Amino acid sequence: xxxxxxxxxxxxxxxxxxxxxxxxxxxxxxxxxxxxxxxxxxxxxxxxxxxxxxxxxxxxxxxxxxxxxxxxxxxxxxxxxxxxxxxxxxxxxxxxxxxxxxxxxxxxxxxxxxxxxxxxxxxxxxxxxxxxxxxxxxxxxxxxxxxxxxxxxxxxxxxxxxxxxxxxxxxxxxxxxxxxxxxxxxxxxxxxxxxxxxxxxxxxxxxxxxxxxxxxxxxxxxxxxxxxxxxxxxxxxxxxxxxxxxxxxxxxxxxxxxxxxxxxxxxxxxxxxxxxxxxxxxxxxxx
Amino acid sequence: xxxxxxxxxxxxxxxxxxxxxxxxxxxxxxxxxxxxxxxxxxxxxxxxxxxxxxxxxxxxxxxxxxxxxxxxxxxxxxxxxxxxxxxxxxxxxxxxxxxxxxxxxxxxxxxxxxxxxxxxxxxxxxxxxxxxxxxxxxxxxxxxxxxxxxxxxxxxxxxxxxxxxxxxxxxxxxxxxxxxxxxxxxxxxxxxxxxxxxxxxxxxxxxxxxxxxxxxxxxxxxxxxxxxxxxxxxxxxxxxxxxxxxxxxxxxxxxxxxxxxxxxxxxxxxxxxxxxxxxxxxxxxxxxxxxxxxxxxxxxxxxxxxxxxxxxxxxxxxxxxxxxxxxxxxxxxxxxxxxxxxxxxxxxxxxxxxxxxxxxxxxxxxxxxxxxxxxxxxxxxxxxxxxxxxxxxxxxxxxxxxxxxxxxxxxxxxxxxxxxxxxxxxxxxxxxxxxxxxxxxxxxxxxxxxxxxxxxxxxxxxxxxxxxxxxxxxxxxxxxxxxxxxxxxxxxxxxxxxxxxxxxxxxx
Numbered sequence: 001x002x003x004x005x006x007x008x009x010x011x012x013x014x015x016x017x018x019x020x021x022x023x024x025x026x027x028x029x030x031x032x033x034x035x036x037x038x039x040x041x042x043x044x045x046x047x048x049x050x051x052x053x054x055x056x057x058x059x060x061x062x063x064x065x066x067x068x069x070x071x072x073x074x075x076x077x078x079x080x081x082x083x084x085x086x087x088x089x090x091x092x093x094x095x096x097x098x099x100x101x102x103x104x105x106x107x108x109x110x111x112x113x114x115x116x117x118x119x120x121x122x123x124x125x126x127x128x129x130x131x132x133x134x135x136x137x138x139x140x141x142x143x144x145x146x147x148x149x150x151x152x153x154x155x156x157x158x159x160x161x162x163x164x165x166x167x168x169x170x171x172x173x174x175x176x177x178x179x180x181x182x183x184x185x186x187x188x189x190x191x192x193x194x195x196x197x198x199x200x201x202x203x204x205x206x207x208x209x210x211x212x213x214x215x216x217x218x219x220x221x222x223x224x225x226x227x228x229x230x231x232x233x234x235x236x237x238x239x240x241x242x243x244x245x246x247x248x249x250x251x252x253x254x255x256x257x258x259x260x261x262x263x264x265x266x267x268x269x270x271x272x273x274x275x276x277x278x279x280x281x282x283x284x285x286x287x
Numbered sequence: 288x289x290x291x292x293x294x295x296x297x298x299x300x301x302x303x304x305x306x307x308x309x310x311x312x313x314x315x316x317x318x319x320x321x322x323x324x325x326x327x328x329x330x331x332x333x334x335x336x337x338x339x340x341x342x343x344x345x346x347x348x349x350x351x352x353x354x355x356x357x358x359x360x361x362x363x364x365x366x367x368x369x370x371x372x373x374x375x376x377x378x379x380x381x382x383x384x385x386x387x388x389x390x391x392x393x394x395x396x397x398x399x400x401x402x403x404x405x406x407x408x409x410x411x412x413x414x415x416x417x418x419x420x421x422x423x424x425x426x427x428x429x430x431x432x433x434x435x436x437x438x439x440x441x442x443x444x445x446x447x448x449x450x451x452x453x454x455x456x457x458x459x460x461x462x463x464x465x466x467x468x469x470x471x472x473x474x475x476x477x478x479x480x481x482x483x484x485x486x487x488x489x490x491x492x493x494x495x496x497x498x499x500x501x502x503x504x505x506x507x508x509x510x511x512x513x514x515x516x517x518x519x520x521x522x523x524x525x526x527x528x529x530x531x532x533x534x535x536x537x538x539x540x541x542x543x544x545x546x547x548x549x550x551x552x553x554x555x556x557x558x559x560x561x562x563x564x565x566x567x568x569x570x571x572x573x574x575x576x577x578x579x580x581x582x583x584x585x586x587x588x589x590x591x592x593x594x595x596x597x598x599x600x601x602x603x604x605x606x607x608x609x610x611x612x613x614x615x616x617x618x619x620x621x622x623x624x625x626x627x628x629x630x631x632x633x634x635x636x637x638x639x640x641x642x643x644x645x646x647x648x649x650x651x652x653x654x655x656x657x658x659x660x661x662x663x664x665x666x667x668x669x670x671x672x673x674x675x676x677x678x679x680x681x682x683x684x685x686x687x688x689x690x691x692x693x694x695x696x697x698x699x700x701x702x703x704x705x706x707x708x709x710x711x712x713x714x715x716x717x718x719x720x721x722x723x724x725x726x727x728x729x730x731x732x733x734x735x736x737x738x739x740x741x742x743x744x745x746x747x748x749x750x751x752x753x754x755x756x757x758x759x760x761x762x763x764x765x766x767x768x769x770x771x772x773x774x775x776x777x778x779x780x781x782x783x784x785x786x787x788x789x790x791x792x793x794x795x
Contacts, residue, residue: 038411039734039775041393057770060745125575126592145577147752233517234577235752236745250386251518252738 025266031259038253050260060236061244061261065268068240071151072219075158080212082159083166088200091174101171108164116228119157120144123229147237150230154238157225162218166211173207174200205284213277220269241265317365319679322703326674329426332369335670340372345663348387349403351378354582354601354687355450355650358680359403362671369670372663381581382518385737388412388655397655400664406437406648407730409446410783411737416653417661419444423669429692433722436795437648437729440786445653447668451691452649454527454622455717456489457588457596457603458482460710461616462501484642486531486564486623489595493571496594504591504612510571511595512579512587512602517748519580522740523647525747526728527597528565530643531625533557536726538632539792543731543739545631546788549777551768553743554761556636557629562757566750577751589613589684597622599647603714605684607706615707619717644721646729650687690718725793733783735775742767 035046054061090100107115122130123143131140143153181203185195223242226232232239232247239247245265249258313332314324325332345366349359356378363374377399379387388402392415404412419438427435430448438446462468463482472480476495483489493510500507514524533542533555540546543553552558569577573592576583581598588596589605591613596602606617624642654664670676680688681695682704694700696719701711721727731739746764749755755763772780789795 035774037735037774038389038737039779126573131574140574142574145575147754230578231516231518233748233752235517235749235754237752237754247518247741250390251382252741253386253389254738 025263028259028263031256032263034256034259036255036259037257041255046256050257051264053257054260054264060239061241063236064239064244065241065265067151067238068220068222068242069272071154071158071222071240072216075155075162075222076212076215076219078155078159079163079166079215080208083163083211084170084204084208086163086167087170087174088196091171104167105164107161108168110161112161112224113228115161116157116225119153119160120229123153144230145234147234150234150238154222154225154229157229158219158222161225162215166215169207169211169214170204173204173211177203202285209277209280209284212280213273216273216276217269313675319361319365320675323675323678326678328673329422330666330669330673332365332673332675335366335369335666338370338666340370340663340666342371343660343663344373344375345401345660345667346375346377346399347401347403347667348377348379348384348399349401349652350384350650350687351380353685354585355403358671358676358683358686358688362676363667365676366667366670370663370666372667374667381520385411388415392655395657397657399655400658400660401652401654401667403650403652406446406651407732407736408651409438409440410732410734412653413440413443413445415656416445417656417658419447419654420665423447423665426669429674429694431691431693431696431722433646434691436790437646438651446651447653447665447672448691449652449668449672450650450688451695452599452647452689453718453721454523454598454645454647455603455721456483456620456622457606458618458620459502459591459594459613459616460618461613462496462594463618468501482618482620483595483623484640485625486528486561487626489623490564490567490571493568493595497571501594502591506592508591509573509576509587509593511568511597512576512584512593513565513568513572513596514579514581514584514598515569515572515577515748515751516580516583517744518741521747522743523645523730524598525561525565525743526730527622527645527647529558529561530645530728531623531628531641532560533629534643534726534728534791535628535630535637535641536643537637538630539788541784541788542728542791544780544784546781546785549772549781551765551772552631553768554758554765555629555631557631558761559757560625560629562747562750562761565747566753566757569751585684599649599687600689601684601687603684604682604689607710608682608684609705614705615710618710619714621717621720641726643726643728644724646721646727648730649689696722727791729787729790731784732787733780735771735780738771738775739768742771 030043032050033045033047034043035049036042086104090097090104122128125131125140125142125145130143134140141149143149181199182195185199190198221242222240223246226238226240226243230238232243245258245261248254248261314321317332328334347359347363350356352360360376363376366372367374384404385408388399388404389411391398392412424444427448431451434448434451435444438444438448463480469480472478472495476491478491480492483492496508497510498507502508514521533552541552544551572579573587579587584596584598585602585605587593588602589611603617603619605611606613608614621642622644624640626640627636627638628641630637652668654661654668658664677688677692678700680686681690690696696715698708698711698715701714702708733739743764746760750757750760
């Protein structure tokens, strides 16, 4: 096989890559330099007008970005802690181990939108079962009407839905760990706590970083939960970047501006995640 | 001559006889129209049964079930049985109806033969829709003139009339007209309990009747159910609350903008007063009421949870259905007014009583210009709105089909489906008075309508959530509207807005 044949075999994959990855990005960049809206559909060229507007005259975009950062970091941290704890629990020889392993995976297997509708009913302030129960104790929290509680509600739904994913990755990691370090720790008489801190946690660091990054990428796209649960409200208190871009693009039909916000968001996420990976690697794998 | 008259009369009797026979036949076959049977016309069951659309597939994008989605699907099924056509119905949430059609429209495609939306889409959609053929327009004798005008642009009809919507006040008659409640309210507040004629009275009564069990069902009731959820038509609810304070008959030339200068009026003291009232309303809606969309409002008022409601007919019709706990216990009235109205010409309040109906219009439907099935599509729409279907549909609250035919404004239509005579009378009078009013407001039908309304929804939602004061929220909306005008072009907006202003100023 000569050198050129390699390229022939690479060609189909390359075409697919260009079609589904490169072209949409190039088109988004081109769209972001246009004023495409409901009245002027078309790829006219308006230079960097949309970017100037985004960076100098749109606090709503930046507010939604910082809100997203808060929601993503909080939910992923909680998912990691709970997921790791649950995985650690069923990693040991406990009764009904298989049952619990399947049980903890169920939330991930449900459809997010459907589950969010059920959660919305659950949180419904006058007809929902949660407040019905809490009224026994004389409290009826405004789960979706208060800006701070609405964020809490979103966090609860996200953590419930996606902790399973973290659990799955952490359990797979735990099951693949070598036995020798644990035997050595046992011979040295290490307590379970010390075993976890000095053996399990460091050994799990590479898997933890991978799991956290995968979840951060996913969490930074929070859209369906916000859309169904709060529609970004009350006010704009639960709007995230994806929701903002959705509103600008598909509700207000400012396609050019939505592309600008979308591309800017992509760049910010690439930079942020690169920094996060480096920081996590430095912190969790220092030894 | 006498013989000719006799023959003519005999022919009429035979014709009526044959129609009755058809009515029985079709009424038996299609239970939906059992009450009326078929009603003769170009698109009746009888007429449609003579068409053969076997092998043709019609695609429709409509709203989610039940509002408008349910009648679309039901009539699609009936149409299939009658004509042999295959009808594929897609259901879409209200907020996505615009974009789901607009994206392919702008790309030069027609993924659906028929697209449902709201009547204020007309300016953006008209270039992609096929005009309604004259033969269909000619048979719309019963459609009110205002609705024919609404469905048209520059004299060309683009939207097939299937629904007519207005916002008006709905109230619990069993409370407001109850002498015991009236005495209790008088004793506690010193005021008369009556149908509120101002938004201030509305707020006072709603607050008084908020959070206690005033109908003895063991559950607390609340003051008012309103559409307050962002991006769920809340902008329309805000306009309804604003018209009393900001639509001054003495200052023609625009409600949303000053037509001459295209200066947005959205943050003038009239609108700010309305938003201040609305922020106060957060205190008398049911728990979670700040997140109520239209469906929640219909269920809340229709289910007997609140004293008042204002918006589309659906909540009223739902409340009047036989299975409703408050059937025949509700009343209809004009939207509340105000004791003063803002005069934008002299920059002062005019101390006078003011009331203005808000014609929200409502559901609209068109046929894609690039559709290959225009003939089938227009026949379907004509069938959807035929006499028998229309009469059956308007009596079902969840269908979202509301009066737009002259016939609908007669009390008999409603008493036949079980409404009390005085309620039916007050209902049709409320609707008819709105038609007669000379101080009406119509929704924005300009390029970029969605941007204007979305900016308003965002601003008012921030005020309702306590993120901004009413003035600051509307100042933000003003700034956004100015930016939209710059992007879309003030002249483009003015040209379209002028049509609505002419209607508001009674020049059309």
